[in-house]
Amino acid sequence: MYYSTLQIRTPGGDEEGMRIFALGDLHLEGGTGKTMDRFGESWRGHDRKIFGAWQRTGRDDDLLLLVGDISWAMRLEDAAPDLYRIGQMKGLKIMLKGNHDYWWQSRAKMNRVLDASIKILQADSIVVDRVAVAGTRGWICPDDSYFEEHDAKIYEREVGRLRLALESLKKQKSEFDSLIVALHYPPVNDKHEPNGFTELIDEYGADACVYGHLHGEAIKTALTGLRGRTLYYLVSADAVDFAPAEIKIIRTRRTE
Numbered sequence: 001m002y003y004s005t006l007q008i009r010t011p012g013g014d015e016e017g018m019r020i021f022a023l024g025d026l027h028l029e030g031g032t033g034k035t036m037d038r039f040g041e042s043w044r045g046h047d048r049k050i051f052g053a054w055q056r057t058g059r060d061d062d063l064l065l066l067v068g069d070i071s072w073a074m075r076l077e078d079a080a081p082d083l084y085r086i087g088q089m090k091g092l093k094i095m096l097k098g099n100h101d102y103w104w105q106s107r108a109k110m111n112r113v114l115d116a117s118i119k120i121l122q123a124d125s126i127v128v129d130r131v132a133v134a135g136t137r138g139w140i141c142p143d144d145s146y147f148e149e150h151d152a153k154i155y156e157r158e159v160g161r162l163r164l165a166l167e168s169l170k171k172q173k174s175e176f177d178s179l180i181v182a183l184h185y186p187p188v189n190d191k192h193e194p195n196g197f198t199e200l201i202d203e204y205g206a207d208a209c210v211y212g213h214l215h216g217e218a219i220k221t222a223l224t225g226l227r228g229r230t231l232y233y234l235v236s237a238d239a240v241d242f243a244p245a246e247i248k249i250i251r252t253r254r255t256e
C-alpha cells in the first residue's frame, strides 16, 4: 500500500490552474460535546467559522488539503457527522491524520464512510491536475524542547514514511509540475534546525510544505515563508483565522 500513487484529474479549471487551499486542526466535536473555547476566545464557534469561510470562498474545482486533527471522536462512527460535513465542502479534499484522530481506521474502513470527494493521504501521494501531494502525519523533531527519548523511534518512522510517500512519485516524475509536502506536525523543531524531514523536502525540491498542530503562542515562532526553494505554510485553524489558506506555488515543469 505504501507505494501507491493516485492520479486524479478534476474537470474544468481555468488558465491559472486549480486553486489549492490548506487547513489543519479542525478539531470538530465528534459527538464529544467538546468545544475549543478553553483554547481562547477565537475558538468560540470555530466550526461555523471554518465551514462558513469555505462556503464563501471554496469552488468545486479547488483542492483542499486537511492536515490532521480533524475530529475529537474516539470511534469512526462518532466521527461520521464531522466527515459528512467535510464531504459536503466544495472541491476535492485530501485528508491526513493528526495526533488526536483516534477515530482513524484502515483505508478500507474509512472509504466506506467517506464521501468520494475525500481522499486519504497516508505515507503515499496523490496527483491532482499535475500537482503532486505527498505526506504523512510527522512527529516532534529531535532537539525540540519537548522531544524525549521515546520520540526518536516514532520520528524516524515518520521520516521513513515521508520518504515512501515521495518515492511513490518517482514512478511518474514527469507527470506533475509542482510538489507539496503535507504533514500534521511541523517539519522542524522549535529552533528550525534541519532534520530528516527537511532533508527530504530539499532533496525532492518541494515547492511548498504545509503543516498544522501549532496553536496560540507557538504560531508566532513557527517556520513560515521561504526556506531553500520551499514555501512553508502553517495552516492550523487559529493560525489562519479559521479559513482555509490559499497555497501559492510556482508551477515549473519538472523534467528530471
Ligand SMILES: [Fe+2]
Pocket: 069, 098, 099, 100, 184, 212, 213, 214
Ligand atoms: Fe496536533
